[in-house]
Amino acid sequence: EPEVTQTPSHQVTQMGQEVILRCVPISNHLYFYWYRQILGQKVEFLVSFYNNEISEKSEIFDDQFSVERPDGSNFTLKIRSTKLEDSAMYFCASSGRLQTYEQYFGPGTRLTVT
Amino acid sequence: GNSVTQMEGPVTLSEEAFLTINCTYTATGYPSLFWYVQYPGEGLQLLLKATKADDKGSNKGFEATYRKETTSFHLEKGSVQVSDSAVYFCALSGGSQGNLIFGKGTKLSVKP
Numbered sequence: 001e002p003e004v005t006q007t008p009s010h011q012v013t014q015m016g017q018e019v020i021l022r023c024v025p026i027s028n029h030l031y032f033y034w035y036r037q038i039l040g041q042k043v044e045f046l047v048s049f050y051n052n053e054i055s056e057k058s059e060i061f062d063d064q065f066s067v068e069r070p071d072g073s074n075f076t077l078k079i080r081s082t083k084l085e086d087s088a089m090y091f092c093a094s095s096g097r098l099q100t101y102e103q104y105f106g107p108g109t110r111l112t113v114t
Numbered sequence: 115g116n117s118v119t120q121m122e123g124p125v126t127l128s129e130e131a132f133l134t135i136n137c138t139y140t141a142t143g144y145p146s147l148f149w150y151v152q153y154p155g156e157g158l159q160l161l162l163k164a165t166k167a168d169d170k171g172s173n174k175g176f177e178a179t180y181r182k183e184t185t186s187f188h189l190e191k192g193s194v195q196v197s198d199s200a201v202y203f204c205a206l207s208g209g210s211q212g213n214l215i216f217g218k219g220t221k222l223s224v225k226p
Binding site for chain 1: 163
């Protein structure tokens with residue numbers, strides 16, 4: 001069964017450093033998403049991506065964040081200058097059909113900023 | 115704005131006990147409602163969904179009914195197993211691009 005994969009599973013970085021979180025969505029999917037979950041809090045929507053551009057973003061997704069689909073398979077989230085409060089689990093998701101809202105999630109990357 | 119509230123965990127049950135995890139929502143319009151499950155070390159998996167009022171979603175013995183009058187989507191299972199131990203998330207469809215709005219998650223532990 002096809003699945004969404006994410007690398008790395010755990011990333012530790014120092015405050016102010018840039019990080020890139022990587023995702024490989026399901027191959028025939030067209031809609032891509034990033035969510036995050038700060039420990040003990042809700043899973044929060046960050047950004048959606050379709051047709052090589054951002055289609056929607058939340059208030060959390062400020063100028064420090066960017067997304068890219070550099071080739072036909074990867075979907076990346078970059079945080080330009082990490083802050084302590086960026087420490088969270090980051091989930092990538094993809095969907096083949098917008099109308100069903102059925103999203104398939106990866107296992108997540110735990111980002112720890114020290 | 116749209117939001118989801120689900121019961122705080124953790125919930126600890128004995129095998130074969132009845133499970134209810136409460137979920138209520140606030141939304142404009144007619145969102146679709148979902149339950150996702152996260153097993154240890156894995157990603158979120160869609161467990162069941164309902165797209166309109168009075169729909170019942172079901173999967174793997176779990177059920178939830180979309181109740182518009184009470185704005186609820188409670189998850190139930192008649193007889194839980196140890197393998198059901200996981201974190202359960204209630205969610206609704208949010209923006210126009212399909213983003214989901216999640217509750218905080220409820221951790222379920224089932225003891226043999």
